[in-house]
Amino acid sequence: MKRYKQLVWIYCCLIFITAGAGAQDLKYLEYDTDLITGQVYKERREKLMQQIGNEAVAIFYTNPERNRNADLDFPYAPNSDFFYLTGFREPNAILVLVPKGTNVRSLEDSTKTMTVREILFAQPRNPQFEKWNGRRYGPAGAMKLRGFAYATTNDKFKTMLQSMLFSAQAKSLYVPTLRSDLSGDLAELLQPLKSMMDQFGGYVELRDPTALVRKMRVIKSPEEIALLAKATEISAAAHRQAMMSVEPGMGEYELEAVYEYVFRKLGAEQNGYPCIVASGENSVILHYNTNRRKIKDGDVVLADCAAEYRGYSSDITRTYPANGKFSKAQREIYQIVLDAQKAAIAAIKPGVAWQEASKKADEVLTEGLFKLGIIKEKKTQAMKKFYYHGLGHPVGLNVHDVGQPIMEAGMVYTVEPGLYIAEGSEGVDPAYYNIGVRIEDVILVTADGSKNLSAAAPREIAEIEALMKQKGVGNLAIQ
Numbered sequence: 486m487k488r489y490k491q492l493v494w495i496y497c498c499l500i501f502i503t504a505g506a507g508a509q510d511l512k513y514l515e516y517d518t519d520l521i522t523g524q525v526y527k528e529r530r531e532k533l534m535q536q537i538g539n540e541a542v543a544i545f546y547t548n549p550e551r552n553r554n555a556d557l558d559f560p561y562a563p564n565s566d567f568f569y570l571t572g573f574r575e576p577n578a579i580l581v582l583v584p585k586g587t588n589v590r591s592l593e594d595s596t597k598t599m600t601v602r603e604i605l606f607a608q609p610r611n612p613q614f615e616k617w618n619g620r621r622y623g624p625a626g627a628m629k630l631r632g633f634a635y636a637t638t639n640d641k642f643k644t645m646l647q648s649m650l651f652s653a654q655a656k657s658l659y660v661p662t663l664r665s666d667l668s669g670d671l672a673e674l675l676q677p678l679k680s681m682m683d684q685f686g687g688y689v690e691l692r693d694p695t696a697l698v699r700k701m702r703v704i705k706s707p708e709e710i711a712l713l714a715k716a717t718e719i720s721a722a723a724h725r726q727a728m729m730s731v732e733p734g735m736g737e738y739e740l741e742a743v744y745e746y747v748f749r750k751l752g753a754e755q756n757g758y759p760c761i762v763a764s765g766e767n768s769v770i771l772h773y774n775t776n777r778r779k780i781k782d783g784d785v786v787l788a789d790c791a792a793e794y795r796g797y798s799s800d801i802t803r804t805y806p807a808n809g810k811f812s813k814a815q816r817e818i819y820q821i822v823l824d825a826q827k828a829a830i831a832a833i834k835p836g837v838a839w840q841e842a843s844k845k846a847d848e849v850l851t852e853g854l855f856k857l858g859i860i861k862e863k864k865t866q867a868m869k870k871f872y873y874h875g876l877g878h879p880v881g882l883n884v885h886d887v888g889q890p891i892m893e894a895g896m897v898y899t900v901e902p903g904l905y906i907a908e909g910s911e912g913v914d915p916a917y918y919n920i921g922v923r924i925e926d927v928i929l930v931t932a933d934g935s936k937n938l939s940a941a942a943p944r945e946i947a948e949i950e951a952l953m954k955q956k957g958v959g960n961l962a963i964q
């Protein structure tokens with residue numbers, strides 16, 4: 486009897502220890518304390534369910550993992566629409582929304598059923614895998630930390646698919662277009678859905694929910710604005726350090742290292758996009774990111790670099806002289822771009838078309854180039870030879886985020902006019918050759934106008950030149 490009691494005690498301790506280890510695991514996933522809460526994601530899913538109505542079922546899936554080479558994958562990035570609805574970063578996950586409700590096995594007692602309106606299918610926990618590759622949320626983590634009423638392992642998707650559709654007597658099935666490049670485990674998981682859509686396409690109305698989610702993503706909530714502001718604050722600090730650090734003789738890659746050091750140092754997980762550090766002749770290439778050239782005295786450096794913070798990407802460009810002092814020609818071009826940017830930002834407010842702001846920049850750029858004799862006719866078309874991209878774009882979960890033609894409070898845009906004068910440009914004074922200038926800020930549309938979230942990165946000529954007199958983190962010698 487005594488021995489029996491001992492065994493019971495040991496068994497209880499084991500259960501306790503195991504449960505304790507599980508709780509520790511979840512703690513590990515909560516290191517970042519400023520993530521958007523599960524409740525916010527839940528409200529987004531509710532809002533979407535209201536839009537599709539009780540006679541529909543919606544299925545969303547995340548991005549496949551992408552192979553880099555041999556047994557190495559690229560760092561994983563979830564699908565932004567999926568992430569917007571779930572806050573869930575792990576691969577091989579599927580979300581099913583059943584507004585009318587569907588019956589599933591109770592989590593407490595598997596002999597009973599419960600009715601739920603949303604199910605997340607997530608990768609199962611796998612201690613062996615996790616020892617090598619890091620911990621997973623698993624279904625329990627998704628419920629606790631991401632606000633899901635019900636989550637289960639993704640291997641159940643196949644068997645539950647029919648019952649979810651039939652029990653809801655769905656008349657419409659919303660599924661984002663199944664892309665032909667879906668690969669790996671995710672493609673396999675979605676195969677039953679694909680067969681079902683082929684088979685039942687005539688009985689249920691097949692629709693794509695992407696436009697509905699994208700519309701929800703256009704206006705940023707206060708939580709999203711706070712994360713975008715943080716990503717932008719970190720990026721602005723990196724631009725300040727880069728301006729202080731740059732000197733002729735440095736590799737463009739060294740300046741890239743300054744940006745990326747500051748991003749990580751200040752807590753950003755990664756770049757919003759590959760850093761563009763374009764000096765001299767490279768400054769006229771819009772998305773140059775080889776970053777291998779040695780920066781020379783007399784160059785301009787066009788640096789388009791920004792961080793991603795908790796999934797939200799900033800996007801800032803600054804252009805500065807490698808030696809700390811703009812030449813006359815550089816100053817002339819720079820001032821035109823800055824004036825164009827200010828004119829466009831001044832036009833930003835709710836109810837105004839983005840095209841209107843864009844026109845304001847065009848006018849200033851055209852006038853400026855005409856005055857300098859770089860264009861011979863005061864025409865937008867002539868100016869466009871030196872400004873071959875749009876005024877900007879919304880930012881959010883994607884650096885080029887979703888938007889709409891008319892601005893509304895809560896939208897966040899980049900405003901990034903530029904002028905790029907390549908060597909050998911016909912009829913242009915060679916003093917202007919190899920000058921590429923872009924000035925890009927992150928602008929929040931407010932109720933009565935706008936707010937520049939990236940104002941901490943200097944953009945006035947005098948401010949830049951003053952800051953460049955100081956040394957930065959990039960000037961520390963590596964022993």
Ligand code: GLY
Binds near residue numbers: 758925
């Ligand atoms: N960094 C890319 C862009 O400015 O759109």
Ligand code: MN
Binds near residue numbers: 877
């Ligand atoms: Mn941009």
Ligand code: MN
Binds near residue numbers: 789790801802925
């Ligand atoms: Mn940019």
